[in-house]
Amino acid sequence: MTHADQNPSDPSEQRCGYVAIAGRPNVGKSTLLNAMLGQKLAITAHKPQTTRHQILGIRTVPEGQMVFIDTPGIHRTMPKAINRYMNRVARAVLQDVDVVAWVIDATHFGPDDEALGRELGRLNTPVVCVVNKVDLLADKQTLLQLAQRLSGEFGFDNIVMVSALKKKGLDELGERLLKLLPFSRPFFDEDELTDRSERFIAAEFVREQLIRRLHQELPYAATVEIEGFAREPNLVRIGAVIWVERSGQKGIVIGKGGATLKEIGSSARSALESFLGEKVFLELWVKVKKGWSDDERALQSFGYVD
C-alpha cells in the first residue's frame, strides 16, 4: 500500500472538475443536485421546466471536489423565446464540462430521452447514466432492460441506479463521477456552496412556490425580480416583484383577499430562512409586463442572459 492510499486527502491525489447534470425536463436533476450537496439549493417541482438557469453547486470530499452544474431540462417542442433560452443554456454547459451526468427517469424513457442520448453520444465528454427514481419501480426487470438499452443502443457502460428523493445510490454515484475528473487541487474553498448570489436564490425560492401552486394557471408566465435585499441587525429584508404577462394573471397570483400571495410568501420565507440561517422579512408585489416570456429583450432585462 502506498502512502497516498492511506491518505486520500493527499493534495497530489485529489481530483476536481465540472459535472453537468443534464436530462429532459422533470427527471429529477435539481433534486439530485440538492441530494449530492446535502442541502436545498436548486428549486424543484413536480412540473416540467422548473429550472430555467444553470446553477452551480459544489461538493467537497476528502478525495477532491465535484462542481455540479444543474441545467434546464432539454426539450424539443416548445416554441417560445424562453424555451429556446433554456435549451441554449443546457446545451452550452455540455461542451465545457469534464463529465456529463445524464439523468433518466427509471419509470419513463421516451423520445426526448432517446434524442438526448444520441446527442450525448456524439460529445467527446464522458457520460455517466444516472437512472433516477428507482424507488418507484418494484419491477427490477424493467431496470435491467433499460440498462441493456443504454449500453447496447447508446453505447454507455457507466450506469448507476439512484433515488435522489430517497438518497439511495448517491455515494456510489459520487465515487464514479470523481474517478472521471482530472487530478487537480480544489477550485473552490471547502465551505463554498454555489456561485449564485443570495439574491438569485431568493428569487428562485419565490418562483418555486409560484410553480408549485399555480403551474396550471401560469405555465411559464411568471418570473421574479429582487428589488431589495438588505441585512439588518436581526433579519434580512427582501423585496421581490412577481412579473406576470396579463392583468388576469395578477389576480390569480394574489388570490381571494390576498390569500394565495400570502401562502407563496410564507413558504418562500421559511425556505429562505433555512437557507440563510437568518430571520427573513419578505415583501412581495405583483406586476404585469405583457408577453415577457416570448420577448428576447424582456428576457434579458429579467436576467435571462446566456
Ligand SMILES: Nc1nc2c(ncn2[C@@H]2O[C@H](COP(=O)(O)OP(=O)(O)OP(=O)(O)O)[C@@H](O)[C@H]2O)c(=O)[nH]1
Ligand atoms: N419518487 C421519486 N421522485 C423524484 C425523485 N427525484 C425527483 N423526484 C421528483 O420528480 C419531480 C421533478 O424533480 P426536479 O428535481 O424538479 O426535476 P428536474 O429534472 O430538475 O426538472 P426541470 O428543472 O423541470 O428540468 C419532483 O416532484 C421530485 O420530487 C426520486 O428519486 N424518486
Ligand SMILES: [Mg+2]
Ligand atoms: Mg430542475
